[in-house]
Amino acid sequence: MATLKIDTVSRWFGNVVAVNDVTMEFGPGVTGLLGPNGAGKSTLINMMGGFLPPSSGAVTLDDAPVWRNEGIYRRIGLVPEREAMYDGVSGYDFVLANAKLHGLPDAAAATKRAIETVDLVEAQSRPISTYSKGMRQRAKLATALVHDPQVLLLDEPFNGLDPRQRIHLMDLLRTMGKEGRTVIVSSHILEEVEELASRIEVMVSGRHAASGGFREIRKLMTERPHQYTIRSGDDRALASAIIAERCASAVQLVLPKGAGTAPGVSHDATLQVQATDVGEFVRVLPRLALSRGIRLYEVSPADESLESVFAYLVAR
Amino acid sequence: MSAQPPLATPPKSETIGGPFNLTVAQLTMRGLLGRRRVIFLLALPGLLIALAILIRALAGQDDEVTAGVAGGLGVAVFVPLMGVIAGTGAIAPEIDDGSIVYLLAKPLSRHTMATTKALVAMVTIVVFSGLPAGLAAFLMSGADNDLALGLLVGGCAAGIAYGAVFLLLGVVTRSAVLFGLLYALIWEAVVGSFVPGAKTLSISQWAASITEAIIGKDTAESLNMESAVDLGVGITLLVIVTIGATWYAGRRLRSIRLAGEE
Known part of the structure; x- marks a missing residue:
């Protein structure tokens, strides 16, 4: 020993x-x-x-x-x-x-x-x-x-x-x-x-x-906040719905450079979602989109690299 | 792969000591005398002996020419050059590529390691440059006078000291070959020849005192081979430097640092 x-x-x-x-x-x-x-x-x-x-x-x-x-x-x-x-x-x-x-x-x-x-x-x-x-x-x-x-x-x-x-x-x-x-x-x-x-x-x-x-x-x-990138038919409406469900701590609308802030967001805009409960988030998201008639073009985890996982652990 | 059954317990003593370790010597010899390297090592003495045979055949016996070729080239240039190759080569490549870790991760005294490697370097230098210098002198001047014997003993004594010093250089610096060549070719061959004070800090001059004692002062003067130091001083300095450098190489090996890949 x-x-x-x-x-x-x-x-x-x-x-x-x-x-x-x-x-x-x-x-x-x-x-x-x-x-x-x-x-x-x-x-x-x-x-x-x-x-x-x-x-x-x-x-x-x-x-x-x-x-x-x-x-x-x-x-x-x-x-x-x-x-x-x-x-x-x-x-x-x-x-x-x-x-x-x-x-x-x-x-x-x-x-x-x-x-x-x-x-x-x-x-x-x-x-x-x-x-x-x-x-x-x-x-x-x-x-x-x-x-x-x-x-x-x-x-x-x-x-x-x-x-x-x-x-x-x-x-x-x-x-x-x-x-x-x-x-x-x-x-x-x-x-x-x-x-x-x-x-x-x-x-x-x-x-x-x-x-x-x-x-x-x-x-x-797995319990750390996961960031997702979403492109949808109506990013603002989807952002409101996600926040209301309380499975995300932050939702950010990222507009392409030079785009205005008027309603009718272009498809080039993205939502950056900080999901606190990943399991709940991935279950709720399709339901929200379906019930509001919002088309989802892209849903992808944005930061799954090992380095980002480690960085989160260090920051805790 | 399967689980390893327990092996016999190694000896109880903490560190394996002694002046010499055969396994370290074998690994060092393999590194020094690899196929390509041995051809290179043989080239220098081969050249010297070929030159000696050629000169003897063309010009006959001439002690001044012998002193110039076997002493000026063989002992003064080839011996320190071989010293750099074998002295640094006995350890520097292993430190550079990291394979030294397999020696260091053993319960083996670092002084044993340094002494063994120094001995291997010394034998290599003597065999590939000290002995050939004496042989070249013998081929050119015969054994009538003691010139060949003097150059042989002086060359071997210098080779032994070079082995220790250049081994130490290989341990303390990653630029051992560069510093070794600077010392051998610039300090000893150039500065040592023209600056009187520098001569006394020259291994070749210390060894020359032995050559001078064997061939006699008069012969040494007539052949321009006199030493800058007395025999007693020369031998004392050779012994101190050889033992001191080997001991310090062992001491430095105790605290050698291996950085990782990061």
Whole structure:
């Protein structure tokens, strides 16, 4: 059982704040570190892996500092995001070298098991330079597993894996989590983390935006106000009806440039609706349009990008 | 992929130490002596030895020519150049591409790592430039006098110090090759030749004190190979710089920072 703690950690590079006053605790089981690209996930993983000191705060594994503590790597396995490996050697030799560097008593047996675990047996004799992205990812994973670590840090491990490999890796990580290992997986894809992690920590713009089980995170995301763009035959009448139904917090009529404000709005105008209860809104909207004889030309969610979801979580 | 059964517990000691680690050495050798690189590494000594054979065949034995070719080119230019290639090449590419993470994420003493890499660099420099410089001198002047032996020992001593210094450069700066070439070709070859004070801060001059001691002061003077420093000072500085640079490289490896993709 191992607990990795991040205590009021900030990390800046010159004037750029990559991680801003983050406190988290990772215990046994699989935890997803979720956030868009540039959110500070890799910086956090690098600090947890002992490859970067915090500018302030502390990162500890069972109360022992991670930075400048080589002995800690007996307990930590790392799958970095960067692709570079020792390309001239075969997958087997590379994993074996990692086992020897750990000082394992039977490095060959550990290598065999790690390679079998990641399903790389067929390609183990080939030079790493000939590997596909998925094979490289599995070779990286084998090097991280070879010493049977208590803590496993994986930075975007699903990049480049095909669906079958993705499912297998998820099964493996879930099993390792159930065995009591502390498994931390960073990803920018919610669905990936949702399928895998019992707990999710959300990072946005270097800040710790949200924390909880995937249901809580999903709930936060679905309960946030959703913005819809609507084009209809009578935008003003539809706006009045939507506001009266109380399923939207704001409705804005957006006119095209140069258009007047007189009644008889052109079809180029749009309604921007901030729906507070999405389920109710999508149920009510067609009924309102039908009962008032208003034709709907377009109804589309305006801000479903992951970044906007994260931005909402940060702003809360 | 399937769940991994528990493996045998690794040794209890926290950090693996010692002066040398065979696995680090093997990985470093593979990086340094890859197929294309080894052809390049062989080109310099090959050129020197071919030149020595050609000169001996055409001009016969001439110690001044030997001093110019094996000493002026082999020891003064090829050894520091090989020092830059092997010294920085033993670690800088791994830091640049991030693959060093696989070494750093191990319970291995950073000093062991630095010492091992320095030793690999030193052996490479000696084999590909120090020994060929001595061999070239032997081919040109034979073994009648100690000129070949002096250049061999001096060249190898310089190569060992270059290995440590350029390895340190590879750890502390991303522009190690540039700084290494500036030092080897500008400082040592140009500034060191014309500015008297700069000569005393030159690895090649420290090594030249060993060559001078072997071939004798008179021969060194007649061949324009005298050193700017005494033998005791030269050897002391070579030892201090070699050990100091290797130790400091290990210390810097302890706090090396790897930024992510972000």
